[in-house]
Amino acid sequence: MSELGLQVGAVALGSAGPITFGPEGILFLADNDAATIFAVDVGDPGAAAGAQPFDLEDVDARVAAHLGCEVDDVVIRDLAVHPTSHNVYLSVQRGLGADAQPVLVRVDALDGSIADVALDAVPFAAVTIADAPAPDDERVDGILWPDAGGEELHYGELALRILRQPIRAATVTDMAYVDGSLLVAGLSNEEFSSKLRRIPFPFRDEAADTSLEIFHVSHGKWETAAPIRTFVPYDSGRSILASYTCTPVVHFALDDLVPGTKAVGRTVAELGAVNRPTDMVTFVDGGEEYLLVANTSHGLVKIACADIDAQAPLTEPGEPVGVPREVEDLQGILRLANLNGGYVLALQKDEAGHKHLRSLKTASL
Amino acid sequence: MRVDVTGVAWSHVGGEDCIRLVGVAPGADVRVRVPPAHMVGELPPMAGRLIADGDDRCFVPRFPFIPGTAYAVVVDGETVAELARPRVERPATAEVLEIHPAVSEVPRNLLRIYVTFSGPMREGVAAAHVRLVDAAGVAMHDALLPMEPELWDGSRQRLTVLLDPARIKRGLVGHQELGYPLRAGERFRVVVDGAWLRVPHEREYAVIDDERRRIEPERWIVRAPAASTREPVEIVFDRPLDHALLARCLRVVGVDGVGRAGPEDRSWTFVPIDPWPAGAHSIAVDPVLEDLAGNSVDRVFDRDLADAADTPRTPGPVHLPFTTR
Secondary structure, rough: HHHOOOOEEEEOOOOOOOEEEEEEHHHEEEOOOOOOEEEEEEEOOOOOOOOOOOOOOOOOHHHHHOOOOOOOHHHEEEEEEOOOOOEEEEEEOOHHHHHHEEEEEEEEOOOOEEOOOOOOEEEEEEOOOOOOOOOOOOOOOOOEOOOOOOOOEEEEEEEEEEEEOOOOOEEEEEEEOOOOEEEEEEEEOOOOOEEEEEEEOOOOHHHHHHEEEEEEOOOOOOEOOOOOOEEEOOOOOEEEEEOOOOOEEEEEEHHOOOOOOEEEEEEEEEEEOOOOEEEEEEEEEEEEEEEEEEEEEEEEEEEEHHHHHHHOOOOOOOOEEEEEEEEEOOOOOOEEEEEEEEEEEEEOOOOOOOOOEEEEHHHHO | OOOOOOOEEEEEEEEEEEEEEEEOOOOOOOOOOOOOOOEEEEOOOOOEEEEEOOOEEEEEEOOOOOOOOOOEEEEEEEEEEEOOOOOOOOOOOOOOEEOOOOOEEEEOOOEEEEEEOOOOOOOOHHHOEEEEEEEEOOEEOOOOOOOOEEEEEEOEEEEEEEHHHHHHOOOHHHHHHHHOOOOOOEEEEEEEOOOOOOOEEEEEEEEEEOOOOOOOHHOOOEEOOOOOOOOOOOEOOOOOOOOOHHHEEEEEEOEEEEEEEEEOOOOOOOOOOOOOOOOOOEEEEOOOOOEOOEEOOOOOOOOOOOOOOHHOOOOOOOEEEEEEE
């Protein structure tokens, strides 16, 4: 693993965030409390799996049982499928509030058994995603931190502790690995921006990271920034489809994403008012690539990538909007991941609030 | 066969929390479970290990017992005890320190609200406790953007709440169908409540017209200090600006000191640590600085492509010069 820059140690995971697999079974874990992304060799014990489906009823109750807590104390933040064993990894928060604890859970794809992945002695690397101030930035925050360390400044008879701290980090909303780079979308809790960060892997120094601001145009009239909620690469990583907090589905050509320039995406669909995308995945069926968008208001939305490429930028508001799509009668889907060539794995919440892992046969979607 | 256990209790072994079993046969199968809320078939037992402590057996969990949770102890398939972990009752001491913007009037296209609490809050439940209420006391549904994950600052004391951008941005379906979350000329309140708060907190606003202009620092008034004093330099803005961004977007180049936003975030003062050297100085403005509607120094929030006034400025630093008196 040395060629990937991993070293054995304890992963000090502070919070459970998005996860995604990269090369050679490396799992990327975003820790939003620490503004850090870890790359971890999870040492998956499974053999190469076939193309069979995998379903597990009440996965939340099973995880709760293993973790020794009530099901309400389990928050499943994200889902990833190991590329060869097809074991399912869940980014889980156990407990609420100050006692909340992040746990990486592995669900065995053969028998559905639950295990937690020990992170105290594993090969890993880490990269910080804080927007650190430039070296010549002499700013003093002017924020007073009573007990936070920092340096003490005297102003009249007042002694103030001033912390020169990095600019607030982004909260990671989604990640994907493409061809030597980890793409990271995030939200700021302050400025309204839409940054897509590209971090080379193996991780190098921070200077190797690039980020760019992405805009979208609605109906040919208005151009705005928009934080990306979820995104998925397709067309062998040449294109990205991103969905925003405000529902448009927007296309970018990855080659166009040149750091330091403004990238304007092409809005290809809108998912409707008071609707939020929750996850996206692509799959290939019959030689054609398709996109699935899970969202909070409708069933699963399926879009042919060929239609995206053919879709002119939206210029007229109104329904139906954008590329042809099908709304599958699949409600309550929270997360999606490719299981194998024939199935997409969904984390689905039923009407009673119980969560299940369900395989969706791509040929039937 | 009857299972013979003489005692089961919370205990410690080797400095760790455990469930201690007294009088269990050496080869017995011991498991600990949290009884599920609904029947789901065979569930795995709680992860942990069994340690012999003298004649006792101690179950040490891999993950800590959670206060308020009941644990069933199963020996050779038979439940021999159910222990409830004591609930830690914490008095409701937290309070809301401030809701920003701390102004009386906000533009109809208000984008962002900050709620600052007196202590660290739990993540994931804000949506149920922060809401907008109209003048008639009716909750304004779909006004706020549900966030997952929620946007907390590093100390988990300040929550950022966005009004649904899809309803503010012109041209999107949300805006077309539902219109702005706020209505100009009307009043509304931001209400924060919850059992963990000592008292509920709210702030009332009047809604005025949209703010759609880019921030132009050239329009600000700069009041220069006298040389060789530690008088503040003061900037007066042409509108209230974003409270959080103000804390980090303005600085005096090459001078250490303390910057502070003024009332209603309509001004900013900076007091140097050492007296001002006589001569020219410069205030650097980070162009990400936004107003209450998300318009920044660089660009308007949603740009009308047909309106030349909305053209973004050429990116780069902004400097406001001033000379000491």
